[in-house]
Amino acid sequence: MKTSTTGTTQAVGGRLPARLVTLMITVALGSIMMQMDATMTNIAYNTLLKEFDTSLLTIQWITTGYLLAMAAVMALCGWALDRFGARTMWITSIAVFLLGSVLCGIAWDAPALIAFRLVQGLGGGMVLPLGMAILAQEAGPSRLGRVMGVMGVPSALGPVLGPVLGGVIVDDWNWRWIFFINVPVCVAAVVLAWRTMPTRRSPNAGRLDVLGLLLLSPGCAVVVFALTEAGRYGSFADRHVVLPLVIGFALLTAFSVHALRTDAPILDLRLLKVRSFLSSSTVLFFASVALFGAVGVLPLYYQQARGHSVLEAGLLLAPQGLGMAVSLFAVGRLADRAAPRLLVSCGLTLTAAGSIVFTQLGTHTDEVLLSGALVLSGAGIGMVMVPAMAAAIRDIPGAAIPRASAANRIIMQLGSSFGSAVLIIVLQNRINHLIDTKSITPDGLAGAYGHTFWWVLGFAAISIVLTLLMPARPPQQQRSVDATVPIA
Numbered sequence: 001m002k003t004s005t006t007g008t009t010q011a012v013g014g015r016l017p018a019r020l021v022t023l024m025i026t027v028a029l030g031s032i033m034m035q036m037d038a039t040m041t042n043i044a045y046n047t048l049l050k051e052f053d054t055s056l057l058t059i060q061w062i063t064t065g066y067l068l069a070m071a072a073v074m075a076l077c078g079w080a081l082d083r084f085g086a087r088t089m090w091i092t093s094i095a096v097f098l099l100g101s102v103l104c105g106i107a108w109d110a111p112a113l114i115a116f117r118l119v120q121g122l123g124g125g126m127v128l129p130l131g132m133a134i135l136a137q138e139a140g141p142s143r144l145g146r147v148m149g150v151m152g153v154p155s156a157l158g159p160v161l162g163p164v165l166g167g168v169i170v171d172d173w174n175w176r177w178i179f180f181i182n183v184p185v186c187v188a189a190v191v192l193a194w195r196t197m198p199t200r201r202s203p204n205a206g207r208l209d210v211l212g213l214l215l216l217s218p219g220c221a222v223v224v225f226a227l228t229e230a231g232r233y234g235s236f237a238d239r240h241v242v243l244p245l246v247i248g249f250a251l252l253t254a255f256s257v258h259a260l261r262t263d264a265p266i267l268d269l270r271l272l273k274v275r276s277f278l279s280s281s282t283v284l285f286f287a288s289v290a291l292f293g294a295v296g297v298l299p300l301y302y303q304q305a306r307g308h309s310v311l312e313a314g315l316l317l318a319p320q321g322l323g324m325a326v327s328l329f330a331v332g333r334l335a336d337r338a339a340p341r342l343l344v345s346c347g348l349t350l351t352a353a354g355s356i357v358f359t360q361l362g363t364h365t366d367e368v369l370l371s372g373a374l375v376l377s378g379a380g381i382g383m384v385m386v387p388a389m390a391a392a393i394r395d396i397p398g399a400a401i402p403r404a405s406a407a408n409r410i411i412m413q414l415g416s417s418f419g420s421a422v423l424i425i426v427l428q429n430r431i432n433h434l435i436d437t438k439s440i441t442p443d444g445l446a447g448a449y450g451h452t453f454w455w456v457l458g459f460a461a462i463s464i465v466l467t468l469l470m471p472a473r474p475p476q477q478q479r480s481v482d483a484t485v486p487i488a
Contacts, residue, residue, distance in 0.1 A: 019196070020138055024147060026192040027131035030094060033185045034124050037101075038066075039162025040169065040178045041117075047175050052110040061114045064228045067413075069121025071220040074410050075266050077129040078403030079208055086134045087197035091190050093130060096123030098186035105179035133405035136393055138198065164318070167311030212258055212266035219251030220410055227414075227421040235425060267410075268403050271396065276340075277404060279469035280392035281411050283344060286466060287384050288415030289422065290351060290459035297423055297452055298358075298374075305363055305446040319371040323378030331386050340391035341470040347383025348467065350376045352460040359457060361450035363442045384463075391471055419459065427452045 041062060048054075048062070080089050100120030107113035135147050169177045226244035230236050236245075259265035272278045302313040327347075334343060354377030357369060389408060396404045430448035434440035 020135075020147070022192070022196045023138055024135065026090075026189060026196050027135055029185055029189040029192065030090070030127045030131055033097075033182055033189070034127050036162040036165065037120075037124070037178075037182060038063075040166030040181075041066075044166060044170050044175045044178055047170050048110070048113070051175065052113075054110045062110075062117050064225065065114050066117045066121040066124070067224050067228065068221045069118045070125030071224045071410070071413055072217040073122055073125040074129055074406055074413065075213060075216045075220065077126050077133065077406040077409075079266055080126070081130060081133055083208075085199050086130070086137075087193055087199045089126065090130055090134070090193045090197055093123045093126040094186050094189050094193070096120075097127065098183065098190075099123070101179045101182040101186065105176045129406045129409040132389070132409065133401055134197070136401050136405060161321075162314075164311065164314040167309075167314050171311065207264070209262060209264060209266040212255060212262065215251050215255035215258060216267055219248050219255055220414070222248035222251065223414060227418055230421040230425060235429075236421075266403075267407055268400065271400065271404055271407065274395050275469075276395045276471050277392050279466075279471070280340065280388050281408060283463055283466045283470060284385075284388050284392065284408065285411050285415035285418075286459055286463040287344075287348065287388065288412050289419030290348070290355075290456050290463055297427060297449060300427075301361060301446070301449040305361070305442060305449060316367065316371070317374065320374040320378035320381075323375035323380075324382045325378075327379035327382030328386060331383050334387075338387075339471065340387040341467050343387040344384050344391075344470060345464055345467040347380045347387075348460050348464045349380070350383065351380030352457055352464070354380065355453050355457040355460060358453035359450050361446050361453070363446045365446075388470075423452050423455060426455050 077089075084092075097120055100116055100118075100123055103116035103119060104113055107116055165181075166178060169175070169181070222244045226241050226248055229238070229244065230241045233240055235241065255267075256269060259267060259269045272281075298317060299313045302308045302316050308316065331343060331347075354373040354375075357373035357376075392408050393401055393404045427448060430451050431440070431445065434444045434448060
C-alpha cells in the first residue's frame with residue numbers, strides 16, 4: 001500500500017482553525033486529568049498506609065494495577081477508533097475513568113481501592129493515545145508540530161500541579177477527594193466532546209484481531225508488571241522478575257509472528273518499514289528512560305536526603321514544569337519547520353546538562369542551582385517529545401494514524417517503566433551498599449541519588465547517538481523528497 005504525501009494544501013503558518021482549537025481544549029482536559037491523577041495518588045501513599053493499616057507492598061498495587069490496566073487496553077485504541085469513531089470512544093473512555101474515580105473515592109479497604117484503580121486504568125489507558133490520534137488526524141501533517149507543542153503544555157503542568165494539589169488535599173481535606181476531584185473535569189470533557197469530537201468511522205476498520213489482542217495486551221501488561229517488580233526487588237535477576245519477563249517477551253514474540261502473517265493485525269508491525277516511524281520510536285523509547293525515569297527519584301531525594309515535606313517537594317519540582325511548558329510552546333512551531341534530528345538532539349543535550357548537575361547531589365546542594373537544572377531538564381523534555389512524536393507519525397497514511405499512535409504510546413509506556421525500574425534498582429543497590437558497610441549518612445544518602453543520575457546521563461547519551469537515525473530534513477522538505485511511503 002502506498003500513499004501520496006505531495007500536494008498538501010495546508011499552510012505551515014497562520015492561526016489554527018477554531019474547530020481544531022476547541023478540539024485541543026477537549027483533549028487537553030483529558031490529558032491534564034490523567035497526569036494529575038497519577039501524581040496525586042502517589043502523594044497519598046503514606047496516608048493510605050495508615051488509613052487501611054496495610055503494607056507498602058499492598059499499597060504499591062494501587063499504582064501497579066493501574067499501569068497494568070492501562071497497558072492492557074492501549075493496543076485496542078487504533079481498531080476501536082476506526083470501528084466506533086472518535087466521539088464514541090473518547091466519551092466511553094472518559095466515562096469508564098469517571099466511574100473508576102467515583103468507586104476509588106468510596107473504597108472501603110485496600111483491595112477494593114486496587115480493584116477500582118483497575119477500572120480507572122481501563123478507561124485512562126485509552127485517553128492519551130486516543131487524544132493523540134484524533135488530533136493528528138484533524139491537524140494534518142503541516143500543523144502537527146504546533147498542535148502537539150500546545151497540547152504538551154497541560155501535560156507539563158499536570159505532573160507539577162499534581163503533587164502540590166495532592167499535598168493540599170491530603171493535608172487539608174481527605175484523601176478521597178484525590179479521586180472525587182476528577183468528577184467535574186470528566187463531566188466537562190464529556191460535554192465538550194459531545195459538541196466537538198468528529199463522529200466519522202473508518203470504512204476499513206475490519207474485524208477485531210482477537211488473537212493479536214490476546215497476545216499483545218497481556219504481553220505488554222506482563223512486561224510492565226515485571227519492570228515494576230524489578231524496582232520492588234532491586235534486581236532484574238530475581239525470580240519474581242525473570243518469570244514474568246520471559247512470559248511477557250514470549251507473548252510479544254508470538255504476537256510479532258502473528259502480526260506479520262495477518263492482513264489486519266491489532267497493531268501493524270509493517271509500520272516499522274517507515275523509516276521516520278522506526279527511528280523516532282526507537283529514540284522515544286530510550287529518551288523516555290532518561291526523561292521520565294528520573295521523575296520518581298527526585299521527589300524521594302528532596303524528602304529523604306533534604307527533609308522536605310511532600311508539599312515542599314512538589315513545589316521544588318515546579319521549575320521542571322515551567323521549563324517544559326515554555327519549551328513545548330516554542331518548539332511546537334519549530335517542529336513544523338526544523339529537522340526533527342536537530343531539535344531532538346538539542347533537547348537531549350539540555351537534559352544531559354541538567355543531569356550533570358544532579359550527579360553532584362549532596363545534602364547542601366544549592367537549591368537555586370537545582371531549580372536551574374530542573375528548568376534545563378524540563379526544556380529538554382519538551383524539545384524531545386514534540387518533534388519525536390510528530391516525526392514518528394508524519395509519514396504514516398491517515399488511515400493508519402490511530403494504530404501508529406497506539407504503538408507510540410505503548411513504546412513510551414514501556415520505556416518509562418523500564419527507566420523507572422532501572423533507576424530504582426540502581427538507587428536501592430547503592431543504599432543497600434551503604435547499609436551493609438554501615439556508612440549510611442545524610443551525605444552518603446544524597447550521594448546515592450547523585451550516583452543514580454549518572455545512569456540518566458548515560459541513557460541521554462545513547463539517545464543522542466540514536467537521533468542520527470532520525471529524519472534530517474524539515475517535514476515539508478521531507479514530504480517533497482519522499483513522494484510515496486511504502487507500508488506493505
